[in-house]
Amino acid sequence: MKLNKREFLGLAGAAAIIPGGFAFAQEKKSVLRYGLSSLPRTTDPHFRTGIQVRTVSFAVYDMLFAVNDKFEVTPQMVDTWTVSDDKMTYNFTLRDGLNWHDDAPVTAEDCVLSIRRWGSRDQVGQLLMEATSRLEPTSEKSFVLELGKPFAFVIESLAKPGSLVPAMMPKRYAETPASKPVTDLIGSGPFKHVPEESRDGHSMVFVKNTEYVPRSEPANWASGGKVVNFDRLELIEIPDATTQLNALLNGEIDYIETLSSDLLPLVEARGPEVARITNSSVVQLVVRINHLQPPFNDLKVRRAFQLAVNQQDVVSAVASNPAFARPCDAVFGCGNQYESAVGAPIHDMDKALALIAESGVDLSQPIVQLLVANASTLTPVGEVMADTLRKLGFTVDQQIVDFPTFSSRRQNQGPISEGGWNIANTTVRTVESATPIESRAVLTNGTDAWWGWPEDAVNEDLRKQFGEEFDIAKRKELTDQIQARIYENVSYMPVGEMLSLSVASGRLENVLDAPTNFFWNISIKP
Amino acid sequence: MNALLPLIEVKNLKVTFHGRTGPVLAVDDLSFQVSPGETLAIVGESGCGKSATAMSLLRLIQPPIGRSEGGSILFGGKDLLQLEYEEMRAVRGREIAMIFQEPMSSLNPVLTIGRQLTETVRVHADASQETSRLRAIELLHLVGLPDPESQLRKYPYELSGGMRQRVMIAMALINKPSLLIADEPTTALDVTIQAQVLDLLSKLQEETGTSILLITHDLGVVAEIAKRVIVMYAGRKVEEATTIELFDNPQHPYTRGLMAAGPRLGSAMADVKKARLREISGTVPIMNGELVGCPFAERCENVLDQCRLAFPQDTQVTETHCVACFNPNGAT
Amino acid sequence: MLIRTNRRGVEAILRYSIQRLLAAIPVVAIVALIIFSLLFLAPGDPAALLAGDSATPEMIEELRVRLGLDQSYFVQLRIWVLSIFRGDFGVSIFSGTPVLELVYDRIEATAALSVVTTVFAVLFGVSLGMIAAWRAGGFVDRAVLVLSAVFFSFPSFVIAYILILLFAMQMQLLPVQGYVSFQDDFWGFWVKIILPCITLGLPFLALLARITRTTVIEVKREDFVRTAVAKGLPTNQILMPHVMKNAAIPIVTMVGLGVSHLISGVVVVETVFAIPGIGRLVVEAILQRDYPVIQCVTLLSSFVYIVVNMVVDISYSFFDPRIKR
Numbered sequence A: 001m002k003l004n005k006r007e008f009l010g011l012a013g014a015a016a017i018i019p020g021g022f023a024f025a026q027e028k029k030s031v032l033r034y035g036l037s038s039l040p041r042t043t044d045p046h047f048r049t050g051i052q053v054r055t056v057s058f059a060v061y062d063m064l065f066a067v068n069d070k071f072e073v074t075p076q077m078v079d080t081w082t083v084s085d086d087k088m089t090y091n092f093t094l095r096d097g098l099n100w101h102d103d104a105p106v107t108a109e110d111c112v113l114s115i116r117r118w119g120s121r122d123q124v125g126q127l128l129m130e131a132t133s134r135l136e137p138t139s140e141k142s143f144v145l146e147l148g149k150p151f152a153f154v155i156e157s158l159a160k161p162g163s164l165v166p167a168m169m170p171k172r173y174a175e176t177p178a179s180k181p182v183t184d185l186i187g188s189g190p191f192k193h194v195p196e197e198s199r200d201g202h203s204m205v206f207v208k209n210t211e212y213v214p215r216s217e218p219a220n221w222a223s224g225g226k227v228v229n230f231d232r233l234e235l236i237e238i239p240d241a242t243t244q245l246n247a248l249l250n251g252e253i254d255y256i257e258t259l260s261s262d263l264l265p266l267v268e269a270r271g272p273e274v275a276r277i278t279n280s281s282v283v284q285l286v287v288r289i290n291h292l293q294p295p296f297n298d299l300k301v302r303r304a305f306q307l308a309v310n311q312q313d314v315v316s317a318v319a320s321n322p323a324f325a326r327p328c329d330a331v332f333g334c335g336n337q338y339e340s341a342v343g344a345p346i347h348d349m350d351k352a353l354a355l356i357a358e359s360g361v362d363l364s365q366p367i368v369q370l371l372v373a374n375a376s377t378l379t380p381v382g383e384v385m386a387d388t389l390r391k392l393g394f395t396v397d398q399q400i401v402d403f404p405t406f407s408s409r410r411q412n413q414g415p416i417s418e419g420g421w422n423i424a425n426t427t428v429r430t431v432e433s434a435t436p437i438e439s440r441a442v443l444t445n446g447t448d449a450w451w452g453w454p455e456d457a458v459n460e461d462l463r464k465q466f467g468e469e470f471d472i473a474k475r476k477e478l479t480d481q482i483q484a485r486i487y488e489n490v491s492y493m494p495v496g497e498m499l500s501l502s503v504a505s506g507r508l509e510n511v512l513d514a515p516t517n518f519f520w521n522i523s524i525k526p
Numbered sequence B: 001m002n003a004l005l006p007l008i009e010v011k012n013l014k015v016t017f018h019g020r021t022g023p024v025l026a027v028d029d030l031s032f033q034v035s036p037g038e039t040l041a042i043v044g045e046s047g048c049g050k051s052a053t054a055m056s057l058l059r060l061i062q063p064p065i066g067r068s069e070g071g072s073i074l075f076g077g078k079d080l081l082q083l084e085y086e087e088m089r090a091v092r093g094r095e096i097a098m099i100f101q102e103p104m105s106s107l108n109p110v111l112t113i114g115r116q117l118t119e120t121v122r123v124h125a126d127a128s129q130e131t132s133r134l135r136a137i138e139l140l141h142l143v144g145l146p147d148p149e150s151q152l153r154k155y156p157y158e159l160s161g162g163m164r165q166r167v168m169i170a171m172a173l174i175n176k177p178s179l180l181i182a183d184e185p186t187t188a189l190d191v192t193i194q195a196q197v198l199d200l201l202s203k204l205q206e207e208t209g210t211s212i213l214l215i216t217h218d219l220g221v222v223a224e225i226a227k228r229v230i231v232m233y234a235g236r237k238v239e240e241a242t243t244i245e246l247f248d249n250p251q252h253p254y255t256r257g258l259m260a261a262g263p264r265l266g267s268a269m270a271d272v273k274k275a276r277l278r279e280i281s282g283t284v285p286i287m288n289g290e291l292v293g294c295p296f297a298e299r300c301e302n303v304l305d306q307c308r309l310a311f312p313q314d315t316q317v318t319e320t321h322c323v324a325c326f327n328p329n330g331a332t
Numbered sequence C: 001m002l003i004r005t006n007r008r009g010v011e012a013i014l015r016y017s018i019q020r021l022l023a024a025i026p027v028v029a030i031v032a033l034i035i036f037s038l039l040f041l042a043p044g045d046p047a048a049l050l051a052g053d054s055a056t057p058e059m060i061e062e063l064r065v066r067l068g069l070d071q072s073y074f075v076q077l078r079i080w081v082l083s084i085f086r087g088d089f090g091v092s093i094f095s096g097t098p099v100l101e102l103v104y105d106r107i108e109a110t111a112a113l114s115v116v117t118t119v120f121a122v123l124f125g126v127s128l129g130m131i132a133a134w135r136a137g138g139f140v141d142r143a144v145l146v147l148s149a150v151f152f153s154f155p156s157f158v159i160a161y162i163l164i165l166l167f168a169m170q171m172q173l174l175p176v177q178g179y180v181s182f183q184d185d186f187w188g189f190w191v192k193i194i195l196p197c198i199t200l201g202l203p204f205l206a207l208l209a210r211i212t213r214t215t216v217i218e219v220k221r222e223d224f225v226r227t228a229v230a231k232g233l234p235t236n237q238i239l240m241p242h243v244m245k246n247a248a249i250p251i252v253t254m255v256g257l258g259v260s261h262l263i264s265g266v267v268v269v270e271t272v273f274a275i276p277g278i279g280r281l282v283v284e285a286i287l288q289r290d291y292p293v294i295q296c297v298t299l300l301s302s303f304v305y306i307v308v309n310m311v312v313d314i315s316y317s318f319f320d321p322r323i324k325r
Ligand SMILES: Nc1ncnc2c1ncn2[C@@H]1O[C@H](COP(=O)(O)OP(=O)(O)O)[C@@H](O)[C@H]1O
Pocket: B017, B018, B019, B020, B024, B025, B026, B044, B045, B046, B047, B048, B049, B050, B051, B052, B053, B065, B286, B287
């Protein structure tokens, strides 16, 4: 009896559609149970990226500013703030009623230290710190930030919705170096962590922070009033995607972080009163080519490859259901504020082949591809890339690796003979790459850039200009130029987008449609 | 015939084994009886159905191995072949006990002698652990084992073959059965031990008054303790007589063959095998249903044509002696 | 008299166990060394993983230094060995929690799962095997043969999904997933552990039923069983202890093998039923190259393996007095 997992899921799914009776879970009053494939092992938001870290850190920590679904910055912990006319001096005053979970009041010093800690590690934070000449408390509740050189994104940085998140921590944690993760979870946000009731590998338990004073504005993403309408939040680790959905349909959990694409029909079959998609976050599918080594050190070859890639092939390889994947030409994410199609390549195989011939590249040298084995997204995208290269006349040496091996091998800048590589692929959440200064993927400062190490001084200059630009319209112009430049130099290759969908049971109402799962604003139907 | 009411009366017993190649008729139309306190011997070559007879008295031959059919085994007014399972179980080890041919493997190797003896008491009587233990010690003493108390804690592997057979005898007699079936109790033992065990059996019979059905291939053993003898060949009774009559006046050519071959009591197994029926050539046929007539015909020196057509009727020689042969005296 | 014999027996077993454990020390040490070396040689760098996708090479290097991963093989080995002698198994690279604490947190679920599964499998496997053998060719016998073939060839996640579908989704009798310690919620513990144990236990049960059946059929033919019948023993007493004590050794051997192999089955079951056990801990640790966790769990499982074998060996002499230690 040989049945592979996918085929079986089909069978199981067909039978699972039969509606169930009563929910099994014990009906303790107002508990929200959130299922996710893996609890974050490290929860320090200044240290580790990733959706799970963000989920926890937004629940526990608060931020000085926050963005809404239009990426407009609004104050969150900050009450009032002023900017000098030369846009070089910022004064912030914290709002009243802010307390840490251990009951100490939030002070300006805590915040200053937290900004410094985050700023030592986060890419935007580093830009901010480089520009900052003075950052210190001026009173219990207020602090000043003076720039030594122009930087237009002070407030945006402090409102950053993607990792690393500028979360505010009490002084004793904010003082520790950011390279050493904080293991305690003490913030000033709407949920308090209960470590005694949490169990490694099983659950993380939070209770509503009854001391928390929400802002009066309506909640929109992390901005506005974070009003919590239930008593207890449990994050439950369920590694198996089918079990997650079964548990949701059976009433054992209420909310799932990420729905596996092959299970969507089961959700749809049950109808919205049982379960529905509430929010999604966008994942960019990214191909990285090594600019330091032949053949991709040759612009003609890079361009040929870029023209040969057909996003439609990629999209259909990662998901059979169009709800989960779509082509996208925007370097800074479709649906984001800097979405644009400027400079995007138009798939053209004849042109690509002509460029290859023109470049005179040695086709006998195999292309080394780092291919992550058995990964639901990375593997199919990698296979499409290998096919594309073969169509151009290359031979591809696919080196199948597991993720840990991949993570360390991709750092190798050396030639193939020394364990180097030519092509690899990964994913990037667009909430973390929405601007030219946040996205690490669009750096083009050579060996200091992201792996792949593209070098392009023009782009670096445009990015610098962007960092100093206050005018919204001019910023948009600049991102268009950056995108055009990126496609011209083939510095960065987005090859499509995938949606990561969250599912909530019909009992949950008012779930915020945000790229991170926020637990405020949600109400639970009894 | 004995004037007393028989203890057990076997009538027209038929035992079939379900062999690999088809049914094997191990016992055919066998009738005999044993009187209270009497010792009856069944003799015959190996494979002639002696053990099958013995075991079917306790209904130890059950499907799928084989079955006892037809006829009846009357014991204490009941037909053993008709008893319910639980009724039969009450007879086993209580009314009728059995000693097997193989003392080496007939005791459970992983249980103590004590446990195996006491459970035999307790399964049939509401006896305490202590009562049954005392009874076990008594019996081990009776069968002549030294230091019975310490024997109880021993495992079979710690005992010699002769000692094990004594334990088997003790176990068989522990519930004072009215019939003891001894299936070649000495065959597997050393010559010197053989005599001791036989002596023990006859001594015990005198003391307990138990009837014994002694099964052997050795006429010497018969002479030693049996009062009456049945000679079997290929599942059939061919001659029945008192021991004296049989030795004085053997009728069946097969019996005479046995006697000529018969080693004296005390010869070793190996000798028995070598000396077996040197007067008669051939072996016991397997009765798979194809054979008609007298099964001994092939090997018989007095064979007549009619021998191959039908099995001969019993002929009374004296009141206590009968033979199933068309031509016992060798007429041609 | 009896008591003294027993005490002597217990002393002998104790002495033997201690000898066996001491003899196992070099084995465990070699296992530890091999694991350490394999991990050292394995490609992949926990620092790069921990630092995350967007980390700069400097951040990664900083972590390598902080975690001591920049040291040479011998330096790392020495540090590791020395700390183990102090009873310190290190700190998880990813969560920063001491490894012993992590293992301690996770061991209960796996131990509960393994013990309940083993009891379930032994109870039902051996009984079914016994019934099948006693009525060889009968209905139970044929059912056991067919079912054991089925359970043995089904991957356990398929069994798991079928059970979930039937008992959780359709009948709504049991929960889909989860674990709760029996100290916290005794009833909840049983409700949640049933399906995982059946999933994990069915192949084990099938194996035991077959080996029991074969062994009992063999033992049934022995002369001493005929003796037991002739003595008038009822069937249950013939089976227990006459037949079963003789059949015990192959069965116990198989139980021991089964228990030592549970660890591999445990991973799937812990994953499907979301049980926070050792199996998932170690798989995760391997995927993240969390060296201290992998090393500790490996040592622990080789120790469990040795103890299981030892218990099996000791039980031989309990079942068969002819086996001397
Ligand atoms: N289990 C069995 N299956 C098939 N045939 C058997 C079995 N046991 C005995 N027989 C056959 O039954 C006949 C009588 O055997 P048995 O009673 O053991 O002889 P004896 O005890 O006189 O040596 C022989 O032909 C033997 O081959």
